[in-house]
Amino acid sequence: MSIERLREAVKKILPEVDVVIGYRQGFDPLHATPYFISQPEQVDQLIWNPLCVQNLCSYLPFLKGKVGVIVKGCDSRTIVQYMQEKLIEREKIKVIGVPCLQVISVKKVMAKIDYQVAEEVAFEGENVIVKTPKETKTIPLAEVMPRKCLTCQLATPLQYDILAGEAIQANKPAEAFEEIKEFEQLSLEERRRYWEREFDRCIRCYACRNACPMCICQDRCVAESRDPHWTSQRANLTEKFMFHMIHSVHLAGRCVGCGECERVCPMDIPVAKIKKKISMDLKELFDYQAGINPDDLPPMYTFKVEEAKIKEHEL
């Protein structure tokens, strides 16, 4: 997939839409940033590389008119889930799919370069080469892969109107929720202490909530309402825990696993773990995976009179 092909695709759909959302260079060579293109001259600034991590679909439910958007495989699940929940009008969206085998976790790269300023970044083969004032470091891409890329089955997006590249298959193992099963081996006390330690850092900035494509209530979120009074303004563990429970439970059966929540947390809290646990349970109970089939109905929206996998609990 070449950047020219992507730019051609954007130029092609630009006359049909009000804006195309893509990526351009951010504040330093290690960061890409969303780019809203409405004029053909802007297309030259479009970039595509493993640093294009943001899920651009999050903007879609809030934009009026016709919108074009560049999606990777993981992002395309968001489009499918929006279709299931009727949060977008699919005919008004022009999707440019880009085949993708992995992105980079900028947090992991920063740790490897000792948090220095990145002066230059280049991609060569299986490596990313970062030049800082201290050194030039060659880092294998596999070492800075975010967790979601390890089991990604969607190298080619599920939904697209134009595919800017050749359809490819990823030879990766399917999601087996190893991380969750491993965590469940810990004792109850250890699990509780783990979450108490992690959530203690939470500052309730709501970056995770706002970055989540499925969290669309944002300005009217119940976690901030005074009536009903779900959470208070106290900064103790109870309130932080409660906010995360509200967020995770409201995403039950809807979380598409894009990982944005965990990526954007400034305090490095593993917030995606809870959602993954719920996704794992719902896959087992109802054989459902969010964001795969536009005709599905999220499991919490529906029911069966006989539930094969739910046994009545005895005391």
Next chain:
Amino acid sequence: MAECGFLAKEKINTLIEALAKKFQVFVPVLEGEVVLFRGFESGKSLCLSRPANLPPKGIIFPASDVLFRFNFQKDPEDPKKVSVELKENRDFPLTIIFGCRPCDAQGFTIYDRVYLTPETVDPYYRERREKTTIITLACNAPFPGCFCTSVGRGPATTEGSDLLMTELEKGYLFVPITEKGKEIIKAAEFEDGSPYQEEAKKVQENAAALVRKPFEHLEKLPQKLLSLFENTQFWEKEAAKCISCGACTYLCPTCYCFNITDEQVGNTGERIRSWDSCMFFHFTLEASGHNPRPNKYHRLRNRVNHKFSYYPQKYNGVIACCGCGRCIRYCPMSVDISEIVAHAQGA
């Protein structure tokens, strides 16, 4: 220059142990990959290699602060008569913030102009501010996003600090800036710092030269931004990628907006002051339901203008941004306030 002190790198923990006998000391520690300020615990190691993710503003201006506790008491003889008992909560021990960066420390001077005005003093803020000594570590290199030199500061700015330490090859040079700083020099054991002043100056100058400069010419900026107020197209374009979360404001050393809420159960409760963010929809939501800043571009415009236009116009040209770059570094979508300012200058 007042007496400055030198301390070898290995002796830093001993210094803090000594200070911890009289003060509660907050130091930057590493938890996983996150650096944040925690109360010093003997044996725990400090992380001084990079700025903390969250600045120490929460020590003087807590994220959630109980102002007072109240208790309504009904007269058993006459249930309609209700009296209220208040218990103020202002006690704060002598505190030291150790190892923050000049930009973090400088942020408190932005608060001082607002909370410690001659006419109205915020007693809660004053109590904490007066009891806190700030020992700042100068940066010897910029970090991703930093632009302190563009807003009239630098990697060794002294404003807001009581004691400035500069990292040298063998140790740290401590230079007192205020009386509180001098007290610290007297209170603990330092070597004479004068032989190290040249080296420190060089380190500071080198660092300042490396900081990026996204914009210059601050004098005309406040007026320029005001002139762009009605330019909806400009602000909509800049705010398009913002997701209006609030991370930038919470991580910002100069953001000082707050919310006051009463949390009451039955007859007892607390009045709490907590951080608020101008990027939240609720920030300007009025009881009628009307909101003067309903769109994210309204709110982003307000944030940029507050820091680079309204505050400087009120306070003699002082920019209410310390250039620490956290809002850029941690923004989920990499919204870059320095770029917005540069665009505004060119618009």
Next chain:
Amino acid sequence: MSYLAGKELRIIGFLCNWCSYGGADTAGVARFKQPTDLRIIRVPCSGRVNPLFVVKALLNGADGVLVSGCHPRDCHYSEGNFYARRRLEMLKRLLPFLGIDERRFHYTWVSASEGARWQKVVTDFTKIIHELGPLHPKKESTE
């Protein structure tokens, strides 16, 4: 004040108005003896129960939470308890992941005539919560 005397623990029950509340009433009319820890909140239907009610109760001082509704297929509103079953099963599996013992939350189906069964549910559940002990250390202030 028996809670503070250490004899009772805080158990909250969400009972659907039609079947379970009726069942509890039947138990009361028949004077079946039950432990008194349980405090009942009446809801129109078990489908009204937001899983977050259970979470908020547990996080804010409850030691155990019980939810009871009509038997599946017998919901007064036809479908409410089908939704409840899905949501509460999801929650039941999630709680231990967060370090909260899953035995502290129980959901069941009790019909209006099942007074004796209600007595058994309450007695057994209270016994389990007492065995597990308090979830939170006792707090002094309203922190």
